[in-house]
Amino acid sequence: NAGVTQTPKFQVLKTGQSMTLQCAQDMNHNSMYWYRQDPGMGLRLIYYSASEGTTDKGEVPNGYNVSRLNKREFSLRLESAAPSQTSVYFCASSDRTENYGYTFGSGTRLTVV
Amino acid sequence: KNEVEQSPQNLTAQEGEFITINCSYSVGISALHWLQQHPGGGIVSLFMLSSGKKKHGRLIATINIQEKHSSLHITASHPRDSAVYICAVRRDDKIIFGKGTRLHILP
Numbered sequence: 001n002a003g004v005t006q007t008p009k010f011q012v013l014k015t016g017q018s019m020t021l022q023c024a025q026d027m028n029h030n031s032m033y034w035y036r037q038d039p040g041m042g043l044r045l046i047y048y049s050a051s052e053g054t055t056d057k058g059e060v061p062n063g064y065n066v067s068r069l070n071k072r073e074f075s076l077r078l079e080s081a082a083p084s085q086t087s088v089y090f091c092a093s094s095d096r097t098e099n100y101g102y103t104f105g106s107g108t109r110l111t112v113v
Numbered sequence: 114k115n116e117v118e119q120s121p122q123n124l125t126a127q128e129g130e131f132i133t134i135n136c137s138y139s140v141g142i143s144a145l146h147w148l149q150q151h152p153g154g155g156i157v158s159l160f161m162l163s164s165g166k167k168k169h170g171r172l173i174a175t176i177n178i179q180e181k182h183s184s185l186h187i188t189a190s191h192p193r194d195s196a197v198y199i200c201a202v203r204r205d206d207k208i209i210f211g212k213g214t215r216l217h218i219l220p
Contacts, residue, residue, distance in 0.1 A: 033208070040212070041212070042210045043210040090156060092156075102158040104155070106154070106155055107154045107155070109154075
């Protein structure tokens with residue numbers, strides 16, 4: 001089925017470890033996003049990519065890096081995980097046209113101990 | 114003050130009731146989204162609208178650009194409508210999210 005595929009679904013890291021969250025979409029969307037969702041905070045933008053080859057910081061970029069590998073893939077890297085990065089992470093993609101709206105991945109629940 | 118405010122924060126209603134969730138925003142936008150998040154986390158886009166009104170099944174979304182306000186209505190509510198409903202506004206290439214309205218429909 002067409003959509004956004006996000007891996008892994010669950011991850012436990014020790015403080016200081018690194019990891020990469022993978023995201024791929026097959027809808028030919030130009031824009032891709034990484035969000036984190038924390039209780040009482042709503043969704044907050046970490047980084048986004050308006051098109052292949054471009055990335056920009058969002059609201060909470062510190063501690064993260066991203067790569068827009070090609071039009072389909074947008075990865076999020078934690079170089080040295082901290083307990084404050086315990087959260088649920090969502091990847092999303094969108095198209096500017098009225099018909100497509102916004103499509104989310106199923107989320108990654110990350111715990112940093 | 115948050116740029117996107119939703120009300121109410123929590124809503125409990127009986128099955129069959131007409132539900133209204135409100136969203137007000139304070140910035141210029143190109144579009145507004147309504148999203149649904151069920152327990153367990155999956156987020157689904159319900160509507161994207163930039164003017165007027167859209168309807169999909171029992172769901173209706175309206176937006177008033179001049180008043181910077183949108184509403185999401187659910188007719189003949191059902192327990193499976195229980196979820197968090199999130200309003201989000203598109204500003205350039207960024208999306209600003211409200212904190213969501215938690216809806217619980219009792220059978």
